[in-house]
Amino acid sequence: MSSRHSSRVRPHATEDELMRYADGEMPSRDAERVRAHLEACWQCRAELDEMQRTVGDCVRFRNTVLENYSPAPPAPWCDIRRRFEEADTQMSQRSFWAAAGEILLAPARRPRRWATAAVAAFAVTVLIHQLWETPRVEAGVLLRKAAAAADARRSAAASTKAPLKQIRIRQAGRRLTRMIGAPSPAPAAAPLETANLEASLERLFKEARYDWNDPLSASAFLDWHGRLADKRDEVSRSGSDYVVRATTGSSSLVEATLTLREADLHPVEGTFQFHDQEKIEVSEIPIEPVSAAVSKPARPESPPAHEPGRPSVPGGTATAAATPAAAATPSDEIRVIAALHAIRADLGDPIEVVRSADRILVTGIGLDAGRQREIARTLETMPRVAVQFQDSGSAELQPVRPAGRRPAISQEAARLQARIEEYLGGRPAFERFAERLLDNGERMMAHAHALRRLGERFTPAAEAALDAAGRRTLDDLREEHSGAIRRECVLIDSLIAPALQSAGAKAQPSATVPNAANWQAWAAIEFQSARQVEHLLTAVVAGASLEDGSGDAGSRLLTALDRLRAVGDSAR
Amino acid sequence: MSFYPLQEQLQGVLRLGRSTSTLQDRVAAFFEETREDVYRYSLTLGLQPAQAQEATQEVFLRLYVTLKKGEEIQNWRAWVFRVAHNHGLRLRQRQSHQADFDPDLETRLRDPNADHERSMIERERMIRLNRAIENLSEQQRRCLFLRMEGLRYPEIGAALGISASSVGEFLRRAIARLRKARNEGE
Numbered sequence: 001m002s003s004r005h006s007s008r009v010r011p012h013a014t015e016d017e018l019m020r021y022a023d024g025e026m027p028s029r030d031a032e033r034v035r036a037h038l039e040a041c042w043q044c045r046a047e048l049d050e051m052q053r054t055v056g057d058c059v060r061f062r063n064t065v066l067e068n069y070s071p072a073p074p075a076p077w078c079d080i081r082r083r084f085e086e087a088d089t090q091m092s093q094r095s096f097w098a099a100a101g102e103i104l105l106a107p108a109r110r111p112r113r114w115a116t117a118a119v120a121a122f123a124v125t126v127l128i129h130q131l132w133e134t135p136r137v138e139a140g141v142l143l144r145k146a147a148a149a150a151d152a153r154r155s156a157a158a159s160t161k162a163p164l165k166q167i168r169i170r171q172a173g174r175r176l177t178r179m180i181g182a183p184s185p186a187p188a189a190a191p192l193e194t195a196n197l198e199a200s201l202e203r204l205f206k207e208a209r210y211d212w213n214d215p216l217s218a219s220a221f222l223d224w225h226g227r228l229a230d231k232r233d234e235v236s237r238s239g240s241d242y243v244v245r246a247t248t249g250s251s252s253l254v255e256a257t258l259t260l261r262e263a264d265l266h267p268v269e270g271t272f273q274f275h276d277q278e279k280i281e282v283s284e285i286p287i288e289p290v291s292a293a294v295s296k297p298a299r300p301e302s303p304p305a306h307e308p309g310r311p312s313v314p315g316g317t318a319t320a321a322a323t324p325a326a327a328a329t330p331s332d333e334i335r336v337i338a339a340l341h342a343i344r345a346d347l348g349d350p351i352e353v354v355r356s357a358d359r360i361l362v363t364g365i366g367l368d369a370g371r372q373r374e375i376a377r378t379l380e381t382m383p384r385v386a387v388q389f390q391d392s393g394s395a396e397l398q399p400v401r402p403a404g405r406r407p408a409i410s411q412e413a414a415r416l417q418a419r420i421e422e423y424l425g426g427r428p429a430f431e432r433f434a435e436r437l438l439d440n441g442e443r444m445m446a447h448a449h450a451l452r453r454l455g456e457r458f459t460p461a462a463e464a465a466l467d468a469a470g471r472r473t474l475d476d477l478r479e480e481h482s483g484a485i486r487r488e489c490v491l492i493d494s495l496i497a498p499a500l501q502s503a504g505a506k507a508q509p510s511a512t513v514p515n516a517a518n519w520q521a522w523a524a525i526e527f528q529s530a531r532q533v534e535h536l537l538t539a540v541v542a543g544a545s546l547e548d549g550s551g552d553a554g555s556r557l558l559t560a561l562d563r564l565r566a567v568g569d570s571a572r
Numbered sequence: 573m574s575f576y577p578l579q580e581q582l583q584g585v586l587r588l589g590r591s592t593s594t595l596q597d598r599v600a601a602f603f604e605e606t607r608e609d610v611y612r613y614s615l616t617l618g619l620q621p622a623q624a625q626e627a628t629q630e631v632f633l634r635l636y637v638t639l640k641k642g643e644e645i646q647n648w649r650a651w652v653f654r655v656a657h658n659h660g661l662r663l664r665q666r667q668s669h670q671a672d673f674d675p676d677l678e679t680r681l682r683d684p685n686a687d688h689e690r691s692m693i694e695r696e697r698m699i700r701l702n703r704a705i706e707n708l709s710e711q712q713r714r715c716l717f718l719r720m721e722g723l724r725y726p727e728i729g730a731a732l733g734i735s736a737s738s739v740g741e742f743l744r745r746a747i748a749r750l751r752k753a754r755n756e757g758e
Contacts, residue, residue: 019744025725025736054751057701062720065698070612073625080603083633084596091640173733238630238659269662283662342738472709476745483748 139233146218146265172278208253331470347446419503444488448530451481455523505554522571654731704753712746
């Protein structure tokens with residue numbers, strides 16, 4: 001790599017930056033920075049071109065393949081204006097009813113003027129009432145039928161209790177899962193965030209006198225509906241399902257809908273709009289063994305799983321009593337790892353993921369409360385997952401973060417640093433340079449550790465046991481880590497190579513890259529190579545002594561960087 | 573209450589009638605220009621064609637009702653795709669099985685009689701791309717298809733319930749994988 005001026009070398013744009021830049025999703029200052037870099041950097045421009053060509057393929061795919069080869073709509077498109085007219089009719093019936101109400105009240109105030117109009121108005125009112133009454137009768141009829149059907153199902157099951165079902169409740173991006181028909185869980189068994197959400201929702205429903213025990217039931221809806229002083233009903237279809245909507249001004253619950261399956265009038269979905277609140281959506285989901293993080297009935301002696309700072313007893317996490325525990329599979333495990341990766345919790349956080357026969361146990365040590373909540377929230381709805389947090393006083397888990405950065409400097413390292421300082425233009429510039437490089441090195445190692453753990457955890461046999469989605473997730477993750485290692489390697493090289501070359505360092509031809517049988521073996525090789533880079537980097541910029549005592553850390557670092565790149569290329 | 577408010581109310585209803593037809597015209601025109609895109613997107617969710625068509629019509633009806641009630645929607649296109657996505661997922665959940673996105677697409681792509689104009693090389697490229705898209709993760713596919721429909725990152729995030737930065741990450745990974753598939757074929 002040719003040397004450059006001593007002014008700080010601008011690093012290459014990352015793939016993420018290029019993607020956002022191309023899509024116009026960057027703040028203008030960052031976009032200007034990238035644009036300026038692209039003007040100067042052929043490498044990044046070529047990278048962007050490649051990306052754009054792929055985007056072009058996608059556009060062609062949409063415009064040609066999807067347009068021409070997707071199955072055509074099986075029926076002619078409906079006359080959408082007719083549907084608009086029908087919707088208008090339904091909505092205007094409500095307006096006429098309000099107007100009719102005014103007409104009926106007027107005679108009490110001006111009896112003479114209204115005497116002759118009263119007869120005509122009465123006829124209109126009767127007509128409106130008939131039209132108005134029809135949807136209310138239908139709504140009421142449907143709901144009563146649905147409630148009767150639910151009763152019949154209970155009788156058939158020889159039970160007096162609501163049948164077991166699982167519902168998901170969502171509000172403003174938050175969600176929780178409840179098991180209906182099972183004993184209520186001990187509040188302390190749920191994470192704090194989930195417990196708070198559940199408590200606040202319960203308060204809302206109770207204030208509106210809507211049965212919180214089984215909100216997705218026709219009987220709960222009927223019960224609430226029957227108490228309303230004023231209400232407007234609407235019945236519509238969503239596909240083949242019935243949607244009953246009720247709006248009212250006489251409750252804190254101003255609008256509720258219930259979607260009933262056509263075949264058996266079983267409620268499958270509901271929405272609840274409370275005054276001054278985000279809409280709440282409730283839907284039935286297939287029953288799965290619920291994680292300990294959510295409404296599982298807990299053994300009374302079980303300690304809370306997520307309370308920050310309190311140690312958890314291993315094995316003390318609550319387990320589902322109401323449903324039989326299914327085996328925890330490798331696919332469950334990879335999904336947990338992917339979920340943790342989405343919040344970057346697998347890159348240096350002191351977290352361990354262990355799969356046992358019936359669950360995936362995620363343990364974290366020394367994490368702050370906010371991070372604990374974030375992790376708990378991420379995993380709360382995943383089946384067969386238990387989460388435990390411990391204070392950092394516990395020595396059960398080894399922290400993943402590397403040790404301190406600045407060991408005592410060797411003479412050799414001091415000489416090299418002095419030459420780099422001169423190249424960069426002074427000590428302050430060198431300090432910033434060193435911090436930057438060590439950050440890159442740390443990020444690279446976080447990914448290298450994560451990749452190695454994936455390789456160790458998902459041996460070829462375990463990988464074969466994954467379902468198709470699990471394999472795709474695993475591929476995504478290892479590509480992500482491998483790509484990140486390469487990116488950091490390229491960044492480190494672009495930053496340090498000119499400085500080292502100015503100090504006389506030169507990359508040596510590296511030994512042949514070994515051949516590996518599978519990606520798991522490559523992951524181990526990549527980890528070793530990355531560790532070598534990080535070790536030498538620390539020696540160069542932080543003055544750490546090399547274990548073998550041999551000099552020319554600069555040349556060895558350049559060689560190690562080349563080798564790491566070669567290993568990454570061979571592994572793809 | 574005097575008689576006159578009723579007259580005014582009737583005039584209001586007439587005015588409403590005129591403005592309603594304008595809104596109907598606009599939404600109907602939007603339906604005609606966008607329905608195929610929404611229909612195809614619904615197919616990518618795994619809905620059967622009949623379901624996808626009904627879901628598409630339902631989405632535009634909801635758009636009309638929402639606008640009629642006075643709610644402001646700045647970006648109609650983003651709104652319909654968001655609603656189509658959520659509605660489609662709900663319908664798909666109730667299916668007894670999850671259909672793959674068009675398992676016969678590749679067969680139709682391979683049929684040289686189906687499209688003489690497209691060269692074999694281009695067809696093969698699209699087949700590779702189709703396979704690569706099938707192998708993306710669900711989130712990557714969702715982000716990709718919605719981005720193909722012109723939604724911006726925050727709009728995609730609103731539809732999928734994820735952050736805009738996550739959208740960027742999923743798209744980056746999707747493009748990286750598709751690019752790899754593309755380069756492997758050349």
